[in-house]
Amino acid sequence: MPDISTLNNYQLIEYGAWGLSLLLGLWMLFDTLKTNMTYSEDLLTSSREGEIDDALVIDPPHQGGHR
Amino acid sequence: MTQTTTIHGEKISLLRVLGPGHVWALGVGIVLVGEYMGWNFSVGKGGAMAALIACWVAGLLYTCVAMIDSEVTSTVAAAGGQYAQAKHIVGPLMAFNVGLFLVFAYTMLEAANAITLGYLIQTVGGMMGMTDAAGEALVLHDKPFIVLTIMFLAWLNYRGVYATLTFNLVITAIAFLAIIILFFAVKPWTTEVLQHEELLTGLPYGWIGVIAALHFGLWYYLGIEGTCQAAEEVRSPARLLPLGTMTGIMTLLIAATMTWFICAGLMPWEYLGQAVTPLFDAARLMDSMPLMVLLFIGTIFSTLASANGCINDASRAWFSMARDRYLPQWFGAVHPKYRTPYRAIVFLVPVAVLFAYYAPLDQVITFSILSGLLGYTFMTFNVVMFRRKWPLGSIDRGYVHPMHPLPALVLLLLCSATYFAVFLGYGTQLMAMMLFFIIASLWFHFHRYRYVRRGDQFSMPWPRPQGDY
Numbered sequence: 001m002p003d004i005s006t007l008n009n010y011q012l013i014e015y016g017a018w019g020l021s022l023l024l025g026l027w028m029l030f031d032t033l034k035t036n037m038t039y040s041e042d043l044l045t046s047s048r049e050g051e052i053d054d055a056l057v058i059d060p061p062h063q064g065g066h067r
Numbered sequence: 068m069t070q071t072t073t074i075h076g077e078k079i080s081l082l083r084v085l086g087p088g089h090v091w092a093l094g095v096g097i098v099l100v101g102e103y104m105g106w107n108f109s110v111g112k113g114g115a116m117a118a119l120i121a122c123w124v125a126g127l128l129y130t131c132v133a134m135i136d137s138e139v140t141s142t143v144a145a146a147g148g149q150y151a152q153a154k155h156i157v158g159p160l161m162a163f164n165v166g167l168f169l170v171f172a173y174t175m176l177e178a179a180n181a182i183t184l185g186y187l188i189q190t191v192g193g194m195m196g197m198t199d200a201a202g203e204a205l206v207l208h209d210k211p212f213i214v215l216t217i218m219f220l221a222w223l224n225y226r227g228v229y230a231t232l233t234f235n236l237v238i239t240a241i242a243f244l245a246i247i248i249l250f251f252a253v254k255p256w257t258t259e260v261l262q263h264e265e266l267l268t269g270l271p272y273g274w275i276g277v278i279a280a281l282h283f284g285l286w287y288y289l290g291i292e293g294t295c296q297a298a299e300e301v302r303s304p305a306r307l308l309p310l311g312t313m314t315g316i317m318t319l320l321i322a323a324t325m326t327w328f329i330c331a332g333l334m335p336w337e338y339l340g341q342a343v344t345p346l347f348d349a350a351r352l353m354d355s356m357p358l359m360v361l362l363f364i365g366t367i368f369s370t371l372a373s374a375n376g377c378i379n380d381a382s383r384a385w386f387s388m389a390r391d392r393y394l395p396q397w398f399g400a401v402h403p404k405y406r407t408p409y410r411a412i413v414f415l416v417p418v419a420v421l422f423a424y425y426a427p428l429d430q431v432i433t434f435s436i437l438s439g440l441l442g443y444t445f446m447t448f449n450v451v452m453f454r455r456k457w458p459l460g461s462i463d464r465g466y467v468h469p470m471h472p473l474p475a476l477v478l479l480l481l482c483s484a485t486y487f488a489v490f491l492g493y494g495t496q497l498m499a500m501m502l503f504f505i506i507a508s509l510w511f512h513f514h515r516y517r518y519v520r521r522g523d524q525f526s527m528p529w530p531r532p533q534g535d536y
Contacts, residue, residue, distance in 0.1 A: 008199055010192060010207045017211035021218040028225055028413050035402060035409065044400035046078040047390060049145045049299075049526040 081146060082406035084229045085301040090294050090311025092236035093379065095318050096372035097173075097290035099242050100180060102319075102326045103346050103369045105432065109283035111340025112492075113276025115267055115331040120277050121284025122327050124481060126320050129288035131478040132443055133316040134468035135450045137309035140295035141465030142457075143527060144304035146408075147387025148295035148380075149442055149449075154391070155527055156453050159519065161445065163511045164504055166388040168442040169296075173381035174415055175435035176290060178423035180374035181216040182431065185209030185423075186343070187367060213423045216374060221416045224378045227405045228300050235375050238368035243322060245365030249350060250325045252358055253332065260353070261332030268336065281481075281488040282436070287323040289439050290373070291315050292446075296380040305465030378412065378419075385411040391524045393515065433493045437500050440485055447479040456532035 035044070110118040136149070145151035150169060154162035192207025199205055223231050253260045270276055294312045298304045301311075330345045333352050342348050350362035386408030389398030402409040422431055451472055459467060468474060490497055 008205055009197060010205045014208055014211045017215040021211070021215045024218040024222040025416070028222060028409075028416075031225070032409060032413050035404075039403055041400075043079060044403070045390070045396055047080045047399065047401045048078070049147075049151065049387065049390060 079401045079403055079406070081299045081401060081408070082228060083300055083302055085232060085297055085307075087307045087310050087314075088236050089229075089232040090297055090301055090307050091315050091318070092232055092239045092372070093297055093376050094291045094294040094312055094315035095243065096235040096239040096369075097176070097293050097376035097380070098288055098315075098319055098373070099239060099322065100183070100369040100373040101286040101289060102246060102322050103242070103366045104183065104344050105286040106283060106323070106326065107330065107339050107342055107345040109280035109286070110331075110336050112272070112283065113278075113280040114269065114271045115327075115336045115339065117270055117272070117277040117280040118284070119327050119331070121280040122287055122323050124281060124484075125284035125287055126323065128285075128443070128478060128481040128485075129291055129316055129319070131474035131481075132292055132446060133312050134474050135446050135478065136292050136295060137312045137466045138464055138468045139446075139450060139453055140298060140308050140312075141305045142462060142529075144298040144308065145387065145526065146296060146299040146383040148298065148384065149292065149445065150384055150387055151298075152449060152453075153445060154524055155529075156449055156456065157445075159393075159516060159521075159524070160508060160512060163388070163393050163515075164508060165442060165445050166384050166393060167504065167507060168438045168445070169384035170381050170388075170415075172435050172438035172442065173290070173293065173377040173384070174419050175422060175431050175438065177217065177220075177374045177377035177381065177419045178426065179428060179431045179435060180370045180377065181213045181419065181423040182209075182428050184216045184367065184370045184374070185213035187370070188212045191363075210424065214420055216371070217378075217416060217419050217423060220371070220375045220378050221412055223375065224382065225402070225405065225407060225409055225412050228297075228379065228407060231375060231379060232297075235372050239372045242365040242369040242372065243318065245361045246322050246325055246329075246346065249346065249353075249358060249362060250329055252353060252355070253329055253349075255328065261329075263332045266331060266333075266335055271336070278484060278488050279491050281485045282492055285436055285439070285485065286432075287326075288316070288319050289436065290376070290380075291319060292442070293376060293380040296383040305463075309466035378415070381415055382408050382411040385415060392519045393511070430496065433489070433496050434500065437489060437493075437497060440482060440489070441500075441504070443478060444482045447475045447482070450475050457529060458533060461533065462529050 106122070107118070109121045113121070139152050139156070140148065143152045143155055147166065148169065150162055150166040153165040186209055189207050189209040192205070197205045223234065255261065258264070272279070291312065294315060295308055298308060301307050326346060329349050330339055333349050334342070334345070339345055344366055347359070347362045347366050350358040385394065386399055388394045389396055389411065398411050398414060399408075400410045401407070454471055486497070
């Protein structure tokens with residue numbers, strides 16, 4: 001780790017960007033792991049394709065897709 | 068709007084919260100960066116007039132894409148967009164390939180945007196002219212900002228689609244407004260500022276230059292078809308997806324023509340053909356600080372909006388393929404709180420970072436264009452098969468495109484011309500990409516397809532297809 005007192009403004013900004021990237025990446029990783037452990041795999045992967053019926057209820061005059 | 072975290076029964080789905088503005092912002096947001104940079108390389112290929120022809124020919128190509136896509140997606144309203152269409156209409160192997168085209172096109176475009184943003188920040192650093200204690204000019208490196216762009220936008224996407232696409236709506240609208248303000252600032256009704264008569268010099272490389280210009284002409288509109296990735300998150304897909312897509316392509320046709328008109332009237336084609344930020348350069352020529360600041364902000368915002376939309380679309384395509392077990396099912400998970408395909412989003416982050424960090428910009432762009440082009444080619448026979456298997460009247464459609472099969476034929480013709488244009492400049496990449504998709508198809512056919520539950524993948528309760536299929 002370099003001595004902060006010897007860094008110029010640009011280097012500080014660059015380290016700031018690296019640090020923020022690391023924080024965001026770690027947050028996503030931590031949340032992913034936490035979510036994976038908190039919920040069952042069946043529940044997490046329970047989404048099914050094409051729930052268009054909601055749309056038919058919301059917007060009956062413009063029904064599309066299928067009956 | 069507060070996103071609900073309700074888990075209904077024992078199932079979780081993506082959240083239906085998006086309105087027409089979000090669909091518009093997703094489509095236009097991905098593309099508008101092409102007006103700010105990239106399109107002008109078509110000027111370098113064949114001169115300013117060739118770029119205008121390419122702009123309108125590509126505009127015709129994408130109008131066909133938008134019309135065809137609007138009709139099919141208004142019936143196959145599922146995340147994954149063209150992947151889900153291919154699965155229902157053509158077959159699993161086509162669907163696997165289309166899914167890969169989508170993931171590649173959007174991830175490469177995201178990487179290209181991150182590279183560009185890093186370059187812009189580096190340029191601003193250079194323009195500020197800071198020096199160290201010894202008087203040496205300081206250099207602001209681009210890599211940290213490339214990575215930060217991808218990380219920040221992935222984080223935003225992870226946290227929820229509503230905030231992500233509302234953010235896109237705001238920054239895309241500002242970027243579009245900036246082009247309109249610049250258009251009126253150059254006083255297009257007079258020749259006081261614009262010098263088209265002096266600057267338009269015909270076709271310096273003849274008609275072959277026009278063909279070559281088509282390659283980068285796509286840049287004006289590439290990605291508008293991404294609107295249908297929002298199918299499972301939009302409140303009324305049958306109505307809003309066609310509406311968002313068609314208003315999106317109209318916006319882009321206007322923005323593309325304005326952009327060409329401004330730049331071709333201010334800069335000679337020899338300069339314009341290799342400029343990095345042509346619209347920003349046009350603002351600089353106006354000698355107005357507010358315009359310069361506005362167009363700089365527009366450039367940054369359009370780049371961010373594009374990368375943001377690409378993360379959204381690539382992750383939905385990856386998620387959909389995994390949900391059908393075309394890829395490991397683990398990627399087909401939805402976050403119970405944020406209701407986003409969080410594993411797909413996180414998985415694609417290192418892929419985008421690797422390409423943005425190590426690959427050259429023109430190669431990344433070419434891979435994106437080629438993947439997009441393969442997807443458009445698929446649309447041509449997809450819509451013909453769709454109309455033959457399920458003719459008008461056999462299922463309800465939210466939108467019916469006119470003059471079928473003319474748009475499909477025009478699209479096929481224009482795709483063929485563009486393949487030739489890409490071959491002229493990047494023949495090796497074209498061949499390498501084809502080889503990759505052939506190998507991937509073999510892997511899917513002989514290995515992966517055994518894991519797919521064949522009956523489960525067809526979710527649309529349509530009648531049996533007509534004809535001998």
